[in-house]
Amino acid sequence: xxxxxxxxxxxxxxxxxxxxxxxxxxxxxxxxxxxxxxxxxxxxxxxxxxxxxxxxxxxxxxxxxxxxxxxxxxxxxxxxxxxxxxxxxxxxxxxxxxxxxxxxxxxxxxxxxxxxxxxxxxxxxxxxxxxxxxxxxxxxxxxxxxxxxxxxxxxxxxxxxxxxxxxxxxxxxxxxxxxxxxxxxxxxxxxxxxxxxxxxxxxxxxxxxxxxxxxxxxxxxxxxxxxxxxxxxxxxxxxxxxxxxxxxxxxxxxxxxxxxxxxxxxxxxxxxxxxxxxxxx
Numbered sequence: 196x197x198x199x200x201x202x203x204x205x206x207x208x209x210x211x212x213x214x215x216x217x218x219x220x221x222x223x224x225x226x227x228x229x230x231x232x233x234x235x236x237x238x239x240x241x242x243x244x245x246x247x248x249x250x251x252x253x254x255x256x257x258x259x260x261x262x263x264x265x266x267x268x269x270x271x272x273x274x275x276x277x278x279x280x281x282x283x284x285x286x287x288x289x290x291x292x293x294x295x296x297x298x299x300x301x302x303x304x305x306x307x308x309x310x311x312x313x314x315x316x317x318x319x320x321x322x323x324x325x326x327x328x329x330x331x332x333x334x335x336x337x338x339x340x341x342x343x344x345x346x347x348x349x350x351x352x353x354x355x356x357x358x359x360x361x362x363x364x365x366x367x368x369x370x371x372x373x374x375x376x377x378x379x380x381x382x383x384x385x386x387x388x389x390x391x392x393x394x395x396x397x398x399x400x401x402x403x404x405x406x407x408x409x410x411x412x413x414x415x416x417x418x419x420x421x422x423x424x425x426x427x428x429x430x431x432x433x434x435x436x437x438x439x440x441x442x443x444x445x446x447x448x449x450x451x452x453x454x455x456x457x458x459x460x461x462x463x464x465x466x467x468x469x470x471x472x473x474x475x476x
Contacts (some may be wrong), residue, residue, distance in 0.1 A: 232398035232406075235433050237359030237384040243278075243336065246388050250274045250411035253418045255441040256430065258406040262439045271444040273341040274395075274411060279350060283335035283364070332356055335364065338383070340371075342443075347371040351383055359385035377403035387429060391417060394426055396435070408435065415444045 252272030338349040346369040351361035361383040366372075381399030386408070388394070393411040410426050412418045427437060 232382050232400050234360070235384045235386060235396055235398075235435070237357075237386060238388055239359070241358045241385055241388055243334070243353075243358045246385075246393055247276050247278065247336075250276070250393050250413065251415040251417075252409060252443040253412055253416070254410040254423055254426075255443060256408045256410065256427070256437055257439045257441075258408070258430075258435045258437065259404065260438050265440040265442065267442045267445050269445060270343050271415065272409065272411075274409070275337075275339040275341070277337045277339075279335040279337040280333070283350060283352065334358070336361070339369070345370045345374075347376075349379065349383075359388075361385075377405075379405070381405065386433065387426065392422065392426070394429070396430075406435070 250273070252274070255272065332355045333352065334355050335350060335352045338351055340347040340349070347367050348369045349367055350364045352364045353359075353361045363380050363382070366378050367376075372378075379397065379399055381397065384396045384398070386394045386396055391412050391414070394408055395411070396408040397405060399405040408430055410418070410423065430437065
C-alpha cells in the first residue's frame with residue numbers, strides 16, 4: 196500500500212508539472228505572436244558584402260507553434276546570398292518599373308515666409324532629386340534556401356542606410372513552391388553577423404503567420420554548443436521565446452526527439468523527495 200501511495204503521489208505531482216509547463220509554453224507562444232512583425236533591432240554597421248556567399252545551417256528555431264522540444268535532422272540547410280540590385284532595379288523587373296513611377300509625396304518648397312508657389316520645373320527637379328536619392332539607396336539581394344535537393348528563391352529589398360532589415364519582394368520561386376507552400380510576404384532581419392555566425396529571423400503576419408530564426412555558419416557543424424546557446428540568449432533578449440529547435444546538417448538519425456531538460460529536472464527532484472519521505476516512514 197505504501198508503494199501504491201508513493202506512486203499515486205508521484206503521478207499527481209508529475210501531472211501538475213506537465214500542466215504548468217503546457218500553460219507556460221502557451222503563454223510564451225502568445226507573447227511571441229505579439230511580436231509580428233516588429234523591429235527586432237537588427238545589427239547596425241552591417242557590411243552586406245561580407246555576408247554574401249554560402250552559409251550552412253546549424254539550428255532552425257521556431258518562436259511560435261505547437262511543437263515543443265529539439266529535433267535532430269540528417270538533412271542540411273544551405274543558404275546562398277547574392278547581390279541582385281542590378282537585376283532587380285534595372286531593366287524589365289517589376290520593381291524597376293515601380294522605381295520609375297512618380298514619387299507619391301508632397302514635399303514643401305521655398306523658404307519660411309516665401310508665399311510663392313513652386314513652378315512646374317521646380318517640382319520636376321525636386322522629384323528627380325528625390326528619385327535619384329531613393330534609387331541610390333535601394334538595394335536587393337537574392338536568398339536561395341536549399342534543403343533535401345529542393346530550392347526556394349527569395350528576392351529581398353533593403354535600404355543601404357539600414358542594411359540589416361530586408362523586405363520580401365515578389366513571390367518565391369523554386370522546386371519547394373510545388374509542394375504545399377504559403378508564399379512568404381514578410382521581413383528578414385539580420386540579428387547577428389560576425390565572422391562565422393549569421394542569424395536571420397523570418398517574420399510574417401498574414402497569411403500563415405511565421406516567426407522563426409535560422410542560425411548559420413560558414414562551415415557545416417562548426418558552431419559549438421556554447422555559441423548556439425549564446426545565440427539563443429540573444430534571441431531571448433529580443434523577446435523571442437523558443438518553442439522548438441530543429442538541428443540540421445547533422446550526421447545523426449533523423450528526427451530524434453530530445454525533451455527539454457529544464458522541464459524534467461523539477462519532476463525528478465520531487466520524485467526523489469517522495470522516495471526519501473517514504474523511506475523515513
